[in-house]
Amino acid sequence: MNSGIDLQASFIESLNQLGIPSGAAKALWIPFPSFLMIIGATVGVLVVVWLERKISAAAQQRIGPEYAGPLGVLQPVADGIKLVFKEDVIPAKADPWLFTLGPVLVVLPVFVSYLIVPFGQNLVITDLNVGIFFWIALSSIAPIGLLMAGYASNNKYSLLGGLRAAAQSISYEIPLALSVLAIVMMSNSLSTIDIVEQQSGYGILGWNIWRQPVGFFIFWIAALAECERLPFDLPEAEEEIVAGYQTEYAGMKFALFYLGSYVNLVLSALVFAILYLGGWEFPVPLDKLAEWLGVSEDSSWLQVITASLGITMTVLKAYFLVFIAVLMRWTVPRVRIDQLLDLGWKFLLPVSLVNLLLTAALKLAFPVAFGG
Amino acid sequence: MNLAEGVQVISFAILAALVIIAALGVVLLENIVYSAFLLGGVFISISGIYVLLNADFVAAAQVLIYVGAVNVLILFAIMLVNKKQDYSNLPGRWIKRGATALVCGGLFALLATMVLITPWSLESNAPGLIENTVVEIGKHFFSDFLLPFELASVLLLMAMVGAIVLARRDFIPDTLPTEDGIVTSLQLPERLSELESRELSASKSSEV
Numbered sequence: 001m002n003s004g005i006d007l008q009a010s011f012i013e014s015l016n017q018l019g020i021p022s023g024a025a026k027a028l029w030i031p032f033p034s035f036l037m038i039i040g041a042t043v044g045v046l047v048v049v050w051l052e053r054k055i056s057a058a059a060q061q062r063i064g065p066e067y068a069g070p071l072g073v074l075q076p077v078a079d080g081i082k083l084v085f086k087e088d089v090i091p092a093k094a095d096p097w098l099f100t101l102g103p104v105l106v107v108l109p110v111f112v113s114y115l116i117v118p119f120g121q122n123l124v125i126t127d128l129n130v131g132i133f134f135w136i137a138l139s140s141i142a143p144i145g146l147l148m149a150g151y152a153s154n155n156k157y158s159l160l161g162g163l164r165a166a167a168q169s170i171s172y173e174i175p176l177a178l179s180v181l182a183i184v185m186m187s188n189s190l191s192t193i194d195i196v197e198q199q200s201g202y203g204i205l206g207w208n209i210w211r212q213p214v215g216f217f218i219f220w221i222a223a224l225a226e227c228e229r230l231p232f233d234l235p236e237a238e239e240e241i242v243a244g245y246q247t248e249y250a251g252m253k254f255a256l257f258y259l260g261s262y263v264n265l266v267l268s269a270l271v272f273a274i275l276y277l278g279g280w281e282f283p284v285p286l287d288k289l290a291e292w293l294g295v296s297e298d299s300s301w302l303q304v305i306t307a308s309l310g311i312t313m314t315v316l317k318a319y320f321l322v323f324i325a326v327l328m329r330w331t332v333p334r335v336r337i338d339q340l341l342d343l344g345w346k347f348l349l350p351v352s353l354v355n356l357l358l359t360a361a362l363k364l365a366f367p368v369a370f371g372g
Numbered sequence: 373m374n375l376a377e378g379v380q381v382i383s384f385a386i387l388a389a390l391v392i393i394a395a396l397g398v399v400l401l402e403n404i405v406y407s408a409f410l411l412g413g414v415f416i417s418i419s420g421i422y423v424l425l426n427a428d429f430v431a432a433a434q435v436l437i438y439v440g441a442v443n444v445l446i447l448f449a450i451m452l453v454n455k456k457q458d459y460s461n462l463p464g465r466w467i468k469r470g471a472t473a474l475v476c477g478g479l480f481a482l483l484a485t486m487v488l489i490t491p492w493s494l495e496s497n498a499p500g501l502i503e504n505t506v507v508e509i510g511k512h513f514f515s516d517f518l519l520p521f522e523l524a525s526v527l528l529l530m531a532m533v534g535a536i537v538l539a540r541r542d543f544i545p546d547t548l549p550t551e552d553g554i555v556t557s558l559q560l561p562e563r564l565s566e567l568e569s570r571e572l573s574a575s576k577s578s579e580v
Contacts, residue, residue: 027375133436140436
């Protein structure tokens, strides 16, 4: 594999050429990835909010947002600005500290998880050895934020909603982790880069989706439940329990919950693309193609093309999954809380356990195909 | 001191202060829910210290197990148990307090001597930074820590299978079925379907 583009080195080098000493250049680099992460995640959310309106409008045979910008692309921005300027109400008997901290605790881990999402060989903020484990660990903080929000609202519905949300999030974490573990076992690494590289080489034929047909269903169901997307949006089911733990929230604090769930959806879609759909890989193996055409791997224009193709492929795959999630929202009815817990504990958990054991057995039996 | 070392020292100071303040808050605050939330803060700060020590896997495991599982369990327990107990002044209360203080002081002294007498300085030829901590942990698990690892994994597998069994178990009534049959569920009075109501009226008319 070619090394591709190294953002950090080229950034520091270009600052060096401008006459800035390398220490200062490194210090300037430190906040850069976090800004990149926040901007990337926020733009992703704006696109998803717009897409959700457009797709749902198409599903219901209406037009959707039209007036804010061409085809209503500025509609999510307008929503965001509206939420920023709304009055930030804290109920009189609520606990002001926990009430403020709750949404922060829900949003922050999701944003931090973007650290491990690779868009190319070197287009990743940190290549952690424990990348995918880091994502699972961070996503387990969210229930605390939900409980905190539910408790601090000083409202029985909110407390119940928070407990429901936390219970849902906990019960779907185990099948999620087990299905990810099967992938990790096949690729012999927890690093997201290694997981994608293990799938490369044969183009679309090498993607994990063919080797983990059960695992990817479990992963997608569990990821939807973690994001509180529609078949599983019980915590905020707007008809029955009136928004659950979000009941008392208004303005920017509500916007944080809203943002958090959408950022989580995009993140889950990205992680799904990395785990099962070959990440940044093109359906045709590009390096083989370059070899056949006689192009050197080190030529800079090829690297630029592969890097931009990598970003495009990752985003395309992720948004394909987001499209499926949005379409599901308008086609699938909501489950009840007992059905939700039954599905999680009685069906997904045993199936994912069997899937894990089967993967281990297949890995021992066919080490060639299952990453020996 | 270069940039990396400076960042490390400052992060260590912040994390240590966070651990101490949050831990004091856990013990001293009156509201038990605050204590539970602050416990999560302690665990997260400790995982930050693990990150500073280059133990990335342990840090992630700390967050997953202590914050995601233990602390959420504690919170659930606190929020679901609604027990109001009147405060009563026990006569020999100072004995309890004294005993607690003695035990805590003894533990503190023990740990302090352990910290002081342990030679913390690393050897000069210490192996450099471990590139892949997961591989190293795996090697240790399957060589010198094999027994605890196997015991823990069997225990966890038992817990998981037990959870599935508990969830799949159908409801077994405590009382034995009486002679006049088992009442399975409450049946709501429903409007009869068209066919049934016609049959009913037909039978009634034949009786008349």
